Amino acid sequence: MTHLVLSGLTKSFGAAPVVDQVDLTIEEGEAVVLLGPSGCGKTTCLRMIAGFERPDAGEIRLRDKVLAGPRMFIPPERRQMSVVFQSYALWPHLSVRENVGYGPTTAKVSRPEVRRRTDEALAMVQLDGLADRYAHQLSGGQQQRVALARALVNDPALLLLDEPLSNLDTRLREEMRSEIKRIHRSLGVTMVYVTHDQAEALSLADRLVVMHAGRIVQVGAPEEVYRRPRTGFVARALGATNLLPATVCGPPSADGVPLRLPGGITVTAPRSADVALQAGDEVSVSIRPVDLRLTSGSAGAAGGARVSEALFFGDHVQYAVDLPGLAEPLKATGPSLGRFDAGQDVVVEVDGTAVAIVSDGPGASVPGRDDHRPGPSATGGATPAPAPARRSAA
């Protein structure tokens, strides 16, 4: 059932729109993750849904009830949404129990019922023993759990989370991630989750929304967005990737699009829904480092290349590989058993199904200019680098 609808949602601070014509439909019980680089308007979007900001234009509807529109604004306290803030925003003058019980108390629920619900929520986040502590007597992870319990206790129509895990260390973050996943599954609460961490986004989302400079650039199941990014920007938002120039070297068919990659590698890539192609077209493709396979071989063959750098990470090895015809080295990841060393000649093999043809939409960048930093932070800001076609390999 359709739960929340954003249509044409727009908000500016000053001249430039921060959220620009956002359309999104969220189904009941769904976990939707907004992913995007810093400053792309995720928080602003969330705050408009929560009612902390008024949209300049557009409409927000919850279960067919207009929350915000041209002549309408429902204040946050009557939207039945709970927000988990990055800063937790726990009230320091109230105990854990009082923090969590605030919602039901405000709703004038009877005392025993408040207590029952509070205990239930605290049990849900495994904080049973700490009800009488104050926020400053809790660890970061525990504070996060209190914030979560406080949001859940109200049985919200929508649970909004704004980078809730970004103040935790890596191990705790992983733990809380699965915790949130578990809670979402067991309560079936509809959830909008904002993050710029790709691992969080991919593992938590039923549906992933990638944003850039105030606009939605791609929406889909996490796996679909990961495998078939529509633009180079989306591809990089979801992890390290190689963005390469390629040439369509034959007529596209039902099997896919035959492509010639730099270094003379030929593959058949799945068709891209966005781009109608014909033989001779030049395109950009995204290939994840794990989808490049290195085998030993000589420099002359198709895909022949030389390892310029090999970094050992225990369970895997990251390579930088110089492929003729490419200015920047390719990134590849391989098993640590039977690894190659810097300076060795290798042959790069590519599985065609792992190749995604991307358009030079917003945020697409110069092919080959990607780096090892995961996530979208590498774009460094709201202005996407224009993508001059540099088709050296053709």
Place this chain on the structure above:
Amino acid sequence: MTLSRSATSTVPGADPREGSASGPAGGPPSGRAPRRRRSTGFERAMRLVWVLTLLALVGYPIAQVFGQSFVADDGGLTLSNYGLLASEPQLLEAIRNSVWIACGTVLGSLVVGLPLAWFTVRTDMPMRRFFRGSAVLTFAAPSFIAALGWVLLLGPRNGVLNTALMSLFGLGESPFNIFTPWGIIFVLALFLYPLVFLPVSAALDGIDPALEQAAASLGASRWRVLRTVTFPVIAPALIAGSILVFVSSAIIFGPVAILGAPTGFQTIPTVLLSLMQFPPRIEVAAVISVPILVIIAALLLIQRKIVGGRKFTVIGGKPGRQDLTHLGAGRYVAVAFCAAVVVLSLVLPFGMLLVTSFRKALGRPLGWDNFTLTGNYEEVFGRPLIAAAMGNSFLLAIGGTVLALAVALLASWLVHRTKARSNAVIVGAMAAPLAFPGAVLGIGLIIAYAAQPFGLGGTLTILLIAYTGSALPLTFAYVHAGMGQIGAEVEEASRSLGASWARTWRRITVPLLRPSLLAAGLLNFVLLFRELEMSVFLYTGANPTVATVLYNLASESLYQRVGALSVVILLINIVVTVIAMRLLDRKPGESTRRSRRDPSVALNTPPEEAA
């Protein structure tokens, strides 16, 4: 990240009207007029309330002072009033006296404050915390009461110290006379030195020891380190503090009035008072006020620039982090110096008043036959005038405190939770009364409200206006800082859980502001309860306050009663301060933990406020 977010983001939703104006039971109030405009309308209304309040409290009276200085006898505009400055030697004399008292006090404060700062921060002298705390206490003590104590100690005829010294050394005449400019400087320096001491010790605290160690490791001598590293770091604090001392001592009324009266020595505020006595020469008072306002404003702006918006606090430092200089036997000299400061600024004057409050007669020597436990107190409390003054002072102090808190809350809300370019103006305007000497504000209020159509002359209302206006800067400083600690998200979390704007304020915002509100409120109560500077101008004989009564008792030389009443005022000060510490100590939570560790936070006046 969180910080910058809460600083930039605002809450257009934080609008009380939204909670109440829409229909019952949460149904969407469809088809009404656009709410967008209504909400900004509420903000605008609040802004207007704030503007009008501030205009009424300080803007209009100060404007009246300016206006009055340009009004001729026939009601036309003229600059000729300023000619009076040259033709009345008494005025120029007062200005010269003010400057000379101010310069002397600055020097005196440096002589007292700098060594004290160095001893307490950078040496291994014992009891450093105690001496630091007592400097804060000096602030809370009323300077004109200290001056009364010194009259009893160093008065030329019966001063207790004088007679003791005379009999000790067999002198023929009193060695000291407190009724001289030197006496005034002496008393003022002992009262105002914390304005130098506090910022300088904070700056000393803040010096990264690595800076000095680095210089020393490069072979710099101790003196060279002091000159090239330490001094440049503390110089801004020192200059800023000196400016505050200068301004404060140039315009302070109480001690000068008490100590200068016998010889007719007048400074700016006392000459202003005499101009306001019958027959009042308001235009002359206005003429002398205007340049003073301008100069003080300029000096305070310079001071702000130097401080750069930083607040010096005694608590801010991390004592023990520094390399402490080992004084060796010099420690005893240091302790003696610091102890002398405490004795001279607190123990002697206030102790003397306490002793005097138990004396039957001033002329006779101390002794059991001259002792009365309750006689003077009965005398004081038996008089209906004093009982009325007590009641008035309580009422006015509480009223002024509460009103100032309300205005400060409104202003902080506007600054922190709405966005408008004019918000910076609010911060400036709330601090502006610092630049208005009590005397000038008092005169402004008289011009503005004493006559018809308001007819408030001599009423409690005009005193309440005065107290509220003068309490604004301190109150706002606390509330504004407190509000800055409370992120908007803490309020938003409450709203999203179903609490209306009003409930969010009641349950979240105000409780979180509690430490700031309490600290500001109690400190203001203490300061307003014994307010003299403005009261003496506004007093017409009808509505006495404790300070004006005390001042009049002193002019009549009824010193046993002065002692008794002073002791009562001091006791009330102390009791309120103790209550403040207790209250600030009670509830758990981040914001109060700091004050639990060090209760003197409650008394930690931002330095400017002492003026």
